[in-house]
Amino acid sequence: NAGVTQTPKFRILKIGQSMTLQCTQDMNHNYMYWYRQDPGMGLKLIYYSVGAGITDKGEVPNGYNVSRSTTEDFPLRLELAAPSQTSVYFCASSYMGDTQYFGPGTRLTVL
Amino acid sequence: GQQLNQSPQSMFIQEGEDVSMNCTSSSIFNTWLWYKQDPGEGPVLLIALYKAGELTSNGRLTAQFGITRKDSFLNISASIPSDVGIYFCAGPNNNDMRFGAGTRLTVKP
Numbered sequence: 417n418a419g420v421t422q423t424p425k426f427r428i429l430k431i432g433q434s435m436t437l438q439c440t441q442d443m444n445h446n447y448m449y450w451y452r453q454d455p456g457m458g459l460k461l462i463y464y465s466v467g468a469g470i471t472d473k474g475e476v477p478n479g480y481n482v483s484r485s486t487t488e489d490f491p492l493r494l495e496l497a498a499p500s501q502t503s504v505y506f507c508a509s510s511y512m513g514d515t516q517y518f519g520p521g522t523r524l525t526v527l
Numbered sequence: 528g529q530q531l532n533q534s535p536q537s538m539f540i541q542e543g544e545d546v547s548m549n550c551t552s553s554s555i556f557n558t559w560l561w562y563k564q565d566p567g568e569g570p571v572l573l574i575a576l577y578k579a580g581e582l583t584s585n586g587r588l589t590a591q592f593g594i595t596r597k598d599s600f601l602n603i604s605a606s607i608p609s610d611v612g613i614y615f616c617a618g619p620n621n622n623d624m625r626f627g628a629g630t631r632l633t634v635k636p
Binding site: 420447449451456457458459460461464466472474475506508513514515516517518519520521 | 531533558560567568569570571572575577615619622623624625626627628629
């Protein structure tokens with residue numbers, strides 16, 4: 417199993433640009449999550465999904481959108497990038513909603 | 528929302544020393560998780576605790592779920608250089624997951 421994979425690893429965006437961060441898991445987990453981690457801080461939940469077709473907001477959803485059309489994929493969309501969205505983004509998955517397995521992260525810089 | 532307070536924020540220790548860090552919350556958690564994050568990597572689960580009072584070990588790591596369900600601690604015995612990293616506590620809140628701000632551990636050889 418590859419576990420949780422994320423692409424791209426790094427990206428630089430200009431203010432106002434849009435992009436999609438990809439996340440795929442091959443563990444057949446029902447739950448998937450998107451977090452952001454700012455320097456020196458813990459992780460903050462952006463959005464999560466408890467199954468295909470179901471998504472819900474986390475602690476910091478503003479400026480982001482998600483979709484969950486399949487069990488495996490959970491892309492995160494930034495429509496109008498802002499400097500405040502400069503962060504490291506982690507995707508995670510979980511079978512029952514407790515222990516989560518994380519991807520390697522996407523480091524995003526918005527200039 | 529529920530906040531997890533981790534202490535200390537950072538620790539500088541000598542190789543071979545034991546380490547203790549803890550996590551507290553104003554609210555009850557039914558599960559406590561401890562993760563380690565290496566530089567440039569995602570967090571990796573170290574120990575999961577599911578029952579108040581539970582004491583669980585994973586090699587040199589030992590974690591306990593506090594009786595009040597509002598705290599947990601993590602001990603590392605006989606630290607080695609590869610223990611360097613950031614240690615996070617976390618607790619699921621329904622389908623949400625809350626993380627502490629982390630304890631940054633530096634081990635001097």
